[in-house]
Amino acid sequence: MKETRYTFGDTITANERLKRIAAFFNPLAASFIREHVHTTITSVADLGCGPGYTTDMLAHATNARYVTGLDISENFLDAARQNFTAYTFIYHDVRDTNLPVKTDLVYFRFLLSHLKNIRQLVEDWTASLNPSGYIVIDELEDIYTDNKFFKDYLSVSDGLIKSQGADLYIGKKLNEELDGLNIFKNVSSLLPVKDSQAAEWFYPNTISVWKDEPWVKDRLCPSEINCISQYLLKTSINKTEKSSITWRMKKMIIRARDTKN
Ligand SMILES: C[S@@+](CC[C@H](N)C(=O)[O-])C[C@H]1O[C@@H](n2cnc3c(N)ncnc32)[C@H](O)[C@@H]1O
Numbered sequence: 001m002k003e004t005r006y007t008f009g010d011t012i013t014a015n016e017r018l019k020r021i022a023a024f025f026n027p028l029a030a031s032f033i034r035e036h037v038h039t040t041i042t043s044v045a046d047l048g049c050g051p052g053y054t055t056d057m058l059a060h061a062t063n064a065r066y067v068t069g070l071d072i073s074e075n076f077l078d079a080a081r082q083n084f085t086a087y088t089f090i091y092h093d094v095r096d097t098n099l100p101v102k103t104d105l106v107y108f109r110f111l112l113s114h115l116k117n118i119r120q121l122v123e124d125w126t127a128s129l130n131p132s133g134y135i136v137i138d139e140l141e142d143i144y145t146d147n148k149f150f151k152d153y154l155s156v157s158d159g160l161i162k163s164q165g166a167d168l169y170i171g172k173k174l175n176e177e178l179d180g181l182n183i184f185k186n187v188s189s190l191l192p193v194k195d196s197q198a199a200e201w202f203y204p205n206t207i208s209v210w211k212d213e214p215w216v217k218d219r220l221c222p223s224e225i226n227c228i229s230q231y232l233l234k235t236s237i238n239k240t241e242k243s244s245i246t247w248r249m250k251k252m253i254i255r256a257r258d259t260k261n
Pocket residue numbers: 005006018022047048049050051053054070071072073076092093094095108109110111114
């Protein structure tokens with residue numbers, strides 16, 4: 001049976017949220033790929049592609065001719081097919097490491113936070129690459145803030161993902177988890193974000209996923225959810241330049257074992 005496991009849902013609200021997040025993170029991801037991937041890339045796969053915003057970034061950053069996005073959300077796949085007709089989007093659970101396409105480069109962002117047995121998965125995806133291929137990893141390592149409402153929001157998101165056996169801040173564990181693999185680049189970068197922008201990314205979850213999720217409802221009463229939600233809404237509308245929140249992203253490139261160049 002097909003299942004959707006993405007913690008933050010696959011509604012139109014979730015799609016819009018990912019679009020806004022992509023507007024910030026995509027240029028950074030594209031620069032990283034252009035800076036470090038110098039061989040000709042003909043085919044790429046975006047694992048956990050969602051509505052396709054990362055897939056489109058990947059296509060432009062690599063100029064690949066064959067571009068495929070894989071996901072387990074039919075809603076996101078439908079949106080991706082409508083948004084980006086030049087690429088192929090396939091239903092595939094990436095825990096089945098027998099991927100439907102063999103490519104020169106596999107990319108994923110904000111995917112490992114939702115999965116378990118990370119090392120085995122990354123090893124298997126690496127083994128499935130074309131010769132001299134690349135795995136490009138773009139995952140969250142940490143989020144630093146002193147803002148009480150942001151902290152409250154993050155503590156709920158972290159707890160919710162942990163309750164499903166995964167880890168929001170999976171990037172922190174990757175040095176250890178992936179030790180011994182053929183790591184070609186390993187970078188952590190600090191990215192200050194405006195409060196209004198962070199609030200815009202956080203707010204949608206408080207009015208959608210949080211309202212239906214038993215784990216959240218068992219821990220926060222409606223007025224507590226409402227208090228966080230109202231703060232985020234107000235902050236997202238109030239477009240000041242203030243920044244009291246910083247993302248730390250882990251970017252890694254792993255090469256296939258047979259790599260010569
Ligand atoms: C946070 S979203 C990221 C989407 C996209 N990479 C981006 O950054 O805009 C995580 C995505 O991973 C997908 N996903 C989660 N578990 C998956 C699995 N086992 N196989 C394939 N996709 C999965 C979800 O459906 C969701 O679209």
